[in-house]
Amino acid sequence: MNRDLFFAYPGDIETRTGGYGYDRRMIAALHDLGWNVEPISLGEGFPDPSMAQLANAGHILSELPDNALVLIDGLAFGIMDEWAAQESGRLKIVALVHHPLALETGLAPERRKALAARETKALAQARRVIVTSHATAAELAANYAVPTEKIAVAIPGMDPAPLSIAGGDPPLILSVGTLTHRKGHDVLIAALEKLRDLAWTCRIVGSKTLDPDVASALERQVARSSLGGRIELVGQIDDPRTEFSKADIFALASRYEGYGMVFAEALAQGLPIVGCATGAVPDVVPAGAGLLVPPDDPEAIAAALRRLLESPETRIAMADAAAIAGASLPSWRDTALVVSDALEAMP
Known part of the structure; x- marks a missing residue:
């Protein structure tokens, strides 16, 4: 089989989010497996591009040769339904869905409905669909008319990392996630006030920088709380593993996660977890390794954190369970093998 692959993504692949991190690691790991991977940026604006930006992305992909195999990140592909309908007979299109666009937090009902309709039409044109969790696979099968036989689940890999040294005095609570509404940092801060x-x-x-309005609102929330000496909005860090290694508890009050790579990173470094039972989070975090509560519930987050802060024995037991679960996570090579097999099985 021809092992030439075009890997298309929106914007800058060096953007520090879990989705872009997955893309970077897949490109590298597929190359190591013998694929000739050519990265292609589709330009800025996604998932809300202007008409000109959307047309330019389509033009870039339409320049690919006949029968080219192209894997397209869902952050762009989800709204490229018209382009996909035009080119699916000429190109071998594979979609990579981190989570459906319509499940982003804070969308108006009309916008949510329109995004779901467009992504459903786009996915119908893909020969294979790669997803990063079993929860997303179930979502696409149930609500996006994607046949299960077209879906391959390639759970994000994990690099070996040192276990947390923990034992902070006072204990350090770590949260890692882009400052956007979906990540629920406002809920965490409200919980910490309690x-x-x-x-x-x-x-x-x-x-x-991805959502400056949310970042500014969080800064104001911390200032109003009078906890500025105890809560620090650190900003972006290139390698957060050093942060995990110094923490005692990992907490992230996400309103939705298509997978939640930072939860897996917390497991790999042996941190007890407080999070929300939404999206794929319950699939990632075993019961013994963390406390999961309903989303958008500061009282419940506060109660879970209080339990861990007041009971070092519970923290230690959950940290041990987290480390055991983290040791069983796949490597990036394992993940790339799933993707590679799916590509090789293309009709």
Whole structure:
């Protein structure tokens, strides 16, 4: 089989999010497996491009030769339904869906409905669909008319990492996630306000530039809380593994996750977890390794954190369970093998 692959993504592949991190690692790991991978940027604006930006992305892909195999990141592909309908007979299109666009937090009902309709039409043109979790696979089968036999689940890989040294005095709560509404940092901060009576510090690591309005609102929320000396909005860090290694608890109040790579990273470094039972998070975090509560519930997040802060024995037991679960996570080579097999089985 021809092992030439075009890997298309929106914007800048060096963007520090879990989705772009997955793309970077797939390109490298597929290359190591013998694929000739050519990365292609589809330009800026996604998932809300202007008409000109959308047309330019389509033009870039339409320049590919007949029968070219192209894997397209869903952040762009989900709204490229018209282009996909025009080119699916000429190109071998594979979609990579981190999570459906319509499940982004905060969308108006009309916008959500329109995105779901467009992504459904786009996915119908793909010969294979790669997803990063079993939860997303189930979502696409149930609500996006994607036959299960077209779906391959390639769970994100994990690099070996040192276990947390923990034992902070006061305990350090770590949260890692881009400062966007979906990541629920506002819920975490509201929960921390209910824990003034306990000793702790919190570092929230994540880019402030992808949604400056949310970042500014979080800064104001911290200022109003009078906890600015205990809560730090750190911003983006190129390698957050050093942050995990110094933390005692990992907490992220995401409103939805298509997978949640940072939860897997917390497991790999042996951190007890507080999160929300939404999307794929319950699939990633075993019951013994963390406490999962309903989304958008500061009281529940506060209660879970209080339990871990007040009971070092519980923290240690959950940290041990996390480390065991983390040791069983796939490597990036394992993930790339799933993708490679799916590509090789293309009709």
